Structure formats: structure tokens, C-alpha cells
Amino acid sequence: MSIETALDALSTFLGQRLSRSKPDLEQHGGSETHFPMTPPDAVAYPRSTEEVAEIVKICAAHDCPVIGYGAGTSLEGQTLAVRGGVAVDFRDMAAVLHLGAEDMDVTVQPGITREALNEELRATGLMFPVDPGANASIGGMASTRASGTTAVRYGTMRDNVLGLEVVLADGRVIQTGTRARKSSAGYDLTGLFVGAEGTLGLITALTLRLHGQPEAVTAAVCAFDDMAAAVQAVQATIQMGVPMARIEFLDAASVAAVNAYSKTDLPLCPHLLVEFHGSEAGVKEQAEVFGEVVTDMGGKGFEWAAKPEDRSALWTMRHHAYWAILQSRPDCTALVTDICVPISRLAEAVEDTRADIAASPITGPILGHVGDGNFHAILLFDPGNEEEAKAAKDLSHRLVERALALGGTATGEHGIGLGKKAYMQAEHGDAWDVMGDIKRALDPKNLMNPGKLLRDG
The missing domain is CATH 3.30.70.2190 (Alpha-Beta Plaits)
Incomplete structure (x- = not known):
């Protein structure tokens, strides 16, 4: 079993829609923040759920890792191929499959971006309100349980995804949830996959709750x-x-x-x-x-x-503030924090963070969606300067410890990926091991986005 054997089979199946070109690999191996370039071995461009299922079956047969890829806007290295494998890019699966205007819901493929979706909805008087700032793909937003500027009123992706279609690690296609607004039927599998960061399966369709303009x-x-x-x-x-x-x-x-x-x-x-x-x-x-x-x-x-x-x-x-902050030190990169605390502890968390940054050798502008207790410190450092890099990591570490001590979380919206794994034990305790048990049950070969989120991922 080998990745090369899997790629030969995928090339036969997809033809030119399996790319091994250097520009494609570098595009899918980069990160918006401080993580190093980590390209996949190939990039697949499926056009249907059936093709995604076949890609996964081929990869499973040859022990080849699979990494879902949307718009590439994640900030914690979620799409990096740390163990090689195939990036499955959903750019060609970006359609609106069903619009239920009377029921205020819509079913879409994962590659559609939030801006493109709202453009499609404009004439209906409805909107999809979750706004993380970047023009992220809906599938990626669900996978990281994204939120953003409007979460204080409309909630996060967790609150706005009614159901999913998911390709599991063995190629099975399952449906979770329904278009009904509530259900007492069994485990909440929709909630399980929203925020799983592609470690349990690939989302190929999403039914979303809409809101009136x-x-x-x-x-x-x-x-x-x-x-x-x-x-x-x-x-x-x-x-x-x-x-x-x-x-x-x-x-x-x-x-x-x-x-x-x-x-x-x-x-x-x-x-x-x-x-x-x-x-x-x-x-x-x-x-x-x-x-x-x-x-x-x-x-x-x-x-x-x-x-x-x-x-x-x-x-x-x-929305351009992050890029503005990056440009304020053009030769630097950023370690982006996103803690969230109870609203009653927000002032304390922000003030202590500000003082901590002021005492450090680097800059770290603070901004955020403070209506739900979530804020970001954008820690700027020269990647070639060991002292600055260490200062950024130390600041981030203290910031997370502060959030946890105040009853908060290490990440309010960006997810775990590679960058926040070190804090999962402190935040979840034995529950982190339960997440690992679920992962092993659904993906015993550890092929779905390995290296992320979980203790032994």
C-alpha cells in the first residue's frame, strides 16, 4: 500500500482533475498564518458526491490520507497535509441544490462561498448571516464551526446547520439531520461533524437555516x-x-x-x-x-x-483589519489568537492581555467580536527572529491559560487544527480521549485529515 499507488488509481479515475503541478500543490500547502508550507502529494477536483466517495474508497484501499479543502482561509493549519496525501478541493462543487424559501432553508454543495450564497439569495428576501470576515466556503465554515461578526444575534455555524451529507472514511455516504426545525431521533450526528475539521469525513452537502433580510x-x-x-x-x-x-x-x-x-x-x-x-x-x-x-x-x-x-x-x-495589521509590519507573519470568555469576564481578559502584550518585545493589536466574549490578538513577529517567535508563542500560551482560568475556551471560532492541540487536554480532560474513541470508530486507519485536532491524530 502506498500513496503513489493511490495517485495512479486516482489519475485513471479523474484524469486531468487530479493535479500534481507545483503551483497547485503550493496553493494547497500554504497557510494564512505562521505555519510552514506543507503541500499535499496531489489535489483532486471532484464534481459530485459519487466522485468524492470513489476518491475516498481509492485512498482508503491504499492507506492514503485525505484532506478536505474549501477556500483555504482557515487560520490554524487545518488544510495542511502534514502526512502527505490528497487534498480534495471542492471548487467544482459550489451549487445551490435546493431552496426552500417558504421553510427558510437552503441545501448547498460545500464549495459555495458565503458571499456567493447570499448573492443567490438576494431576490428571495432571505440571507445566510454567518460572517467570519473572509469569503470562506460554506463547507469549511461548517468544518471549523465558524462564527464571526454576526454571531451575537444569529449564532454560529452550529446554530445554522440543519443537516449534512457526509462521505465517511470507508466511502459510505450518510445523511444527518432533516429539514425539520427539531428532532429527538437519536444522536446529533450533524453536531458531531460540524466542527470536526474534516477528521471524521468529507461534507458534500449542507442544509442551512436562513433568516429574513x-x-x-x-x-x-x-x-x-x-x-x-x-x-x-x-x-x-x-x-x-x-x-x-x-x-x-x-x-x-x-x-x-x-x-x-x-x-x-x-x-x-x-x-x-x-x-x-x-x-x-x-x-x-x-x-x-x-x-x-x-x-x-x-x-x-x-x-x-x-x-x-x-x-x-x-x-x-x-473585514480588512487582519490584512491591514499584517501590512503594518510587512516582513512579519502572525500568530492569531481567538479566545472566548464569559461576557462578565471580558473586560478583565482584554485588559490583562493588553498589559501582557505591552510588556513583550512584539506588537499585538487586539480586535474582535466582543458581543459574544470573543476577541483576537494578532501577534506579529519576524519568523527569522527566534526571540520574537518565542515571545509570540509565550503570549499566546498565557492568553489561552487566562481564558481557561476565566471559564472560557482556547478558540472561539478558528478551531483547533495544528495550532491549538496543546490545549485540548486542559480544556476537555478525559472528553478529549472520547473524541479520539469516536475518531477511531469512524476512521480506524486515521486517513481523514490526520494530525489535527486529536491527541494521536
């Missing part, structure tokens, strides 16, 4: 003299039950990077970016309450963006 939308940006006041404003707004659609935080370093990248002129201090969805009257009332909270917490420079083009500019600026 809001009648009215308004957004705003406001500044604060210090981080503590901004975070306390978030906490107070949440506790008052104000139904925000988004509430984002940028510290002064993030604002400086965004200004340089997006040609904006925000004051160099912490900022909150908020958005409200609902009826005209509801949005107006929510905005007024939030304005009162901001004033009480010392907020200033409160500016509303009611026009679609102004809102678009505001959120484009936020």
Missing part, C-alpha cells in the same frame, strides 16, 4: 479613551438585552493599521463598531439605548452610517 439596518462607530471603557460598554449593552446584530472592537493599534490600509481617519484610540437589524422603529429605539450607554461610559465621536454604501465601507474596513 431586516427591514431596517443602521450602523455606527464610536471612540473611547481607553479599552476598559469600550469593553464595559459592550458588557452593559448585552446585559440590558439590546439585540445587536454586530458589535466589534478595535484597539488603538488596530485603528492605526486600518487607517493606513483603508485610508480612513479614525482617532487613534479604541473604537466600537455596531450594527442593528429590525424594523424602523425597533432599530431607532435600539440605537438610542446604545447611544445612552456609550455616553455613560465616556464614548465620543458617535457617527451613524444609515446609507448602505456607508455601512458597506464600515464593515469592509473591519
Whole structure:
């Protein structure tokens, strides 16, 4: 049994849709963050569930690892072929299979991106709200249990996936869930595969919960003299039950990077970016309450963006913040953290993190989806500088330990992949071994995205 034998069989089956070209391998072996280039042995481009099942059967027969690949936007090395094998790229499986407008659901193939899906939905008055920032594929978003800027109102992928079609490690195709809004029938297999990062099977179709496009939308940006006041404003707004659609935080370093990248002129201090969805009257009332909270917490420079083009500019600026921060130190790479803590401990976590970064030899702008207690420190370091690389890893380690001590998690949305495996024991204890038991039951040869997530993966 060998990978080369598997590739010969796959080449016969797929023809030119099995690529071994250097550009393809490098594209599928790179990472958005600090992980080194780790290319697969080949890239397969299936066009149907049946083809995915056959690819998996061939790979299983020859002990060849299989790695699912969507848009390549994951941040913890989830798509890297650390043990070689075949990357299964879903670019040619990007169709809408069924739109149930009356039931507010849609079934799609995994390669469709969130932006392409919402473009398809535009005329229906419906939308898929999960927004991780990057134009990620829906299959990848489900595999990492992604969330993002709108999770505070609409939830994460866990809340918005109703059912799945999955190809298992032996080539079997199973269906999980139904289009019904609830069920008491057996184990929640949908929940098992959402967040499994491709270690249990390849998702080939997803049925998603849709939401109505809001009648009215308004957004705003406001500044604060210090981080503590901004975070306390978030906490107070949440506790008052104000139904925000988004509430984002940028510290002064993030604002400086965004200004340089997006040609904006925000004051160099912490900022909150908020958005409200609902009826005209509801949005107006929510905005007024939030304005009162901001004033009480010392907020200033409160500016509303009611026009679609102004809102678009505001959120484009936020979505480009990661790239803006990277560009602020062009020769550096980033270690991206994404802890999540209970909202009551958010101010403490952010302040302690800020102080820790300030005492280190590297920079680490802080931003995040603070409406659900989730924030990021983008730790910038020169990969050729051992002192800086160590400082970034040490900061990340302390940040995760802080989150766990506060009742939080090592990762609020990016997943485990390679980067967060070291914290699974501390966060899950014996439950991590149970995950390994499930993996061995479904993938006894350890061929599905090996090396990720699990103790002996």
C-alpha cells in the first residue's frame, strides 16, 4: 500500500482533475498564518458526491490520507497535509441544490462561498448571516464551526446547520439531520461533524437555516479613551438585552493599521463598531439605548452610517483589519489568537492581555467580536527572529491559560487544527480521549485529515 499507488488509481479515475503541478500543490500547502508550507502529494477536483466517495474508497484501499479543502482561509493549519496525501478541493462543487424559501432553508454543495450564497439569495428576501470576515466556503465554515461578526444575534455555524451529507472514511455516504426545525431521533450526528475539521469525513452537502433580510439596518462607530471603557460598554449593552446584530472592537493599534490600509481617519484610540437589524422603529429605539450607554461610559465621536454604501465601507474596513495589521509590519507573519470568555469576564481578559502584550518585545493589536466574549490578538513577529517567535508563542500560551482560568475556551471560532492541540487536554480532560474513541470508530486507519485536532491524530 502506498500513496503513489493511490495517485495512479486516482489519475485513471479523474484524469486531468487530479493535479500534481507545483503551483497547485503550493496553493494547497500554504497557510494564512505562521505555519510552514506543507503541500499535499496531489489535489483532486471532484464534481459530485459519487466522485468524492470513489476518491475516498481509492485512498482508503491504499492507506492514503485525505484532506478536505474549501477556500483555504482557515487560520490554524487545518488544510495542511502534514502526512502527505490528497487534498480534495471542492471548487467544482459550489451549487445551490435546493431552496426552500417558504421553510427558510437552503441545501448547498460545500464549495459555495458565503458571499456567493447570499448573492443567490438576494431576490428571495432571505440571507445566510454567518460572517467570519473572509469569503470562506460554506463547507469549511461548517468544518471549523465558524462564527464571526454576526454571531451575537444569529449564532454560529452550529446554530445554522440543519443537516449534512457526509462521505465517511470507508466511502459510505450518510445523511444527518432533516429539514425539520427539531428532532429527538437519536444522536446529533450533524453536531458531531460540524466542527470536526474534516477528521471524521468529507461534507458534500449542507442544509442551512436562513433568516429574513431586516427591514431596517443602521450602523455606527464610536471612540473611547481607553479599552476598559469600550469593553464595559459592550458588557452593559448585552446585559440590558439590546439585540445587536454586530458589535466589534478595535484597539488603538488596530485603528492605526486600518487607517493606513483603508485610508480612513479614525482617532487613534479604541473604537466600537455596531450594527442593528429590525424594523424602523425597533432599530431607532435600539440605537438610542446604545447611544445612552456609550455616553455613560465616556464614548465620543458617535457617527451613524444609515446609507448602505456607508455601512458597506464600515464593515469592509473591519473585514480588512487582519490584512491591514499584517501590512503594518510587512516582513512579519502572525500568530492569531481567538479566545472566548464569559461576557462578565471580558473586560478583565482584554485588559490583562493588553498589559501582557505591552510588556513583550512584539506588537499585538487586539480586535474582535466582543458581543459574544470573543476577541483576537494578532501577534506579529519576524519568523527569522527566534526571540520574537518565542515571545509570540509565550503570549499566546498565557492568553489561552487566562481564558481557561476565566471559564472560557482556547478558540472561539478558528478551531483547533495544528495550532491549538496543546490545549485540548486542559480544556476537555478525559472528553478529549472520547473524541479520539469516536475518531477511531469512524476512521480506524486515521486517513481523514490526520494530525489535527486529536491527541494521536
